[in-house]
Amino acid sequence: MKVLCTFVLAMAALLVVVGAAAQSSETMSLYADAKPYKDDPLPLLKTKVSELVGLKADGSEVVLATILSKAGEVIVAQMPRVPNLIAEEDIAQEQLSPNTGAFRYGGPGRQVIIDPVTQNNAMVPQSWRRFEYVIQAEHGEDDSIIFSESRKDLEKIGREASPRGTGFGSLWLMFVPSNVPESHFRYLGRQNVNRHATFVVGFAQDPKLVKMPGVIRMESGPVPLLYQGVAWIDQETFKIVRIRTDLLAPLPQIKLQQASSTVDFSEVTIPKFDARLWLPKRVEITWDLNGTRLGELHRYSKYRLFTATYRIVPD
Numbered sequence: 001m002k003v004l005c006t007f008v009l010a011m012a013a014l015l016v017v018v019g020a021a022a023q024s025s026e027t028m029s030l031y032a033d034a035k036p037y038k039d040d041p042l043p044l045l046k047t048k049v050s051e052l053v054g055l056k057a058d059g060s061e062v063v064l065a066t067i068l069s070k071a072g073e074v075i076v077a078q079m080p081r082v083p084n085l086i087a088e089e090d091i092a093q094e095q096l097s098p099n100t101g102a103f104r105y106g107g108p109g110r111q112v113i114i115d116p117v118t119q120n121n122a123m124v125p126q127s128w129r130r131f132e133y134v135i136q137a138e139h140g141e142d143d144s145i146i147f148s149e150s151r152k153d154l155e156k157i158g159r160e161a162s163p164r165g166t167g168f169g170s171l172w173l174m175f176v177p178s179n180v181p182e183s184h185f186r187y188l189g190r191q192n193v194n195r196h197a198t199f200v201v202g203f204a205q206d207p208k209l210v211k212m213p214g215v216i217r218m219e220s221g222p223v224p225l226l227y228q229g230v231a232w233i234d235q236e237t238f239k240i241v242r243i244r245t246d247l248l249a250p251l252p253q254i255k256l257q258q259a260s261s262t263v264d265f266s267e268v269t270i271p272k273f274d275a276r277l278w279l280p281k282r283v284e285i286t287w288d289l290n291g292t293r294l295g296e297l298h299r300y301s302k303y304r305l306f307t308a309t310y311r312i313v314p315d
Contacts, residue, residue: 027224031207034249036228038186038202045188045202049230051244051262055200058189067199068185070238071231072177074278079145079176081275082137084306089133089151091163094123094286094295123286123295130154131163134306147173163296171263172240174203175231182209193232194264196241204228205248216254223254239278240265258288268303279303 037048046052131151138146151163173179188200205213205226214225229245244262251257266281279300286295 027210027213027226028207030224030251031226031249034204034207034226034228036184036202036204036248037246038184038188038204038228038230042188049244051193051232051242052188052191052200052230055191056189058187062187062199064185064187064201067187067201067233067238068175068180069177071175071233071240072180074238075172075176075240078278079137080139082135082147082277083270083273084137085135085270085277085279085303086306087133087135087279087303088301089131090128090299090301091131092125092128092297094125094284094297096293097122097124123284123293123297125297133300136306163298171243171245171261172265174227174243175240182206182211188230190235191232193241194266196232197235198232198241199235201231201233202229203231207248216251216256223251225251239267255290256287257291258286258293260287261285271304273305277303 037045040048042055042057046055131153133151134149136148136150138148174183183203183205186202188202191198191200205228207213207226210226214227216223216225226248227245228248229243231240231244232242233239234241242262242264244260246260247256247258262284263280264282265278268277268279270277280298281300283298284295285298286293
């Protein structure tokens with residue numbers, strides 16, 4: 001089964017599109033010396049990936065290949081059933097919190113104080129905007145599936161209100177069986193996440209194996225983009241509960257030192273639809289561009305079937 005989904009991160013003159021560039025010698029030159037953090041000792045890895053707090057190393061007979069195979073089966077089983085959907089999407093730009101204190105969004109009209117000592121890189125959401133968010137699945141005759149997304153600004157603020165990051169809610173497509181051979185994996189252990197007992201798996205794309213790497217489109221030309229990350233997979237259902245991605249290596253030539261995304265998924269019941277789907281609930285994207293650290297937070301709710309009564313008009 002062929003799957004295509006585009007992920008976009010727009011940062012000033014910077015545009016990131018995942019799954020759009022052909023393999024090239026430039027990819028190898030940029031990432032040949034990359035050292036994925038999945039290979040670090042666990043104590044060091046936990047300092048690099050804050051979501052791993054609570055991870056317990058596991059010496060059981062769990063087989064990594066079995067985890068990947070069953071997770072892939074779950075994804076492949078869901079994809080043909082995904083209808084065109086619409087949801088409410090709340091988006092806020094984020095800025096780095098001051099050292100004297102930090103706040104993180106905790107729900108509509110509510111903020112939660114965070115200890116700056118334990119969350120010294122906490123991002124502070126700014127004003128929130130509401131969008132109509134649409135996921136459309138196009139099924140080809142060759143058994144291919146193309147997922148695309150679009151959105152309409154309900155507050156009609158204008159073009160400047162457009163989100164900087166889109167498409168990251170479909171990062172689980174990296175675990176589609178046809179895409180798995182392009183990455184290396186490591187079983188890290190077990191961890192409870194969002195009330196789920198999960199297997200934790202680290203991964204890193206291989207510059208020599210990725211056929212269609214991402215591309216960062218700059219005014220000076222495209223720059224290949226590869227990922228590393230961590231996935232939390234439910235021990236019973238093998239659904240991906242959370243996935244985090246980071247750059248496989250910094251890209252100093254375009255002054256991009258860091259770009260991360262963390263996606264939380266949950267089971268969703270769709271009105272007038274006879275199947276429950278596993279869909280994005282929350283996405284946080286952060287990046288360090290030219291020495292400035294910024295972020296963007298997305299929250300999704302009220303998923304329902306997308307029908308002809310809705311029409312998304314491009315800005």
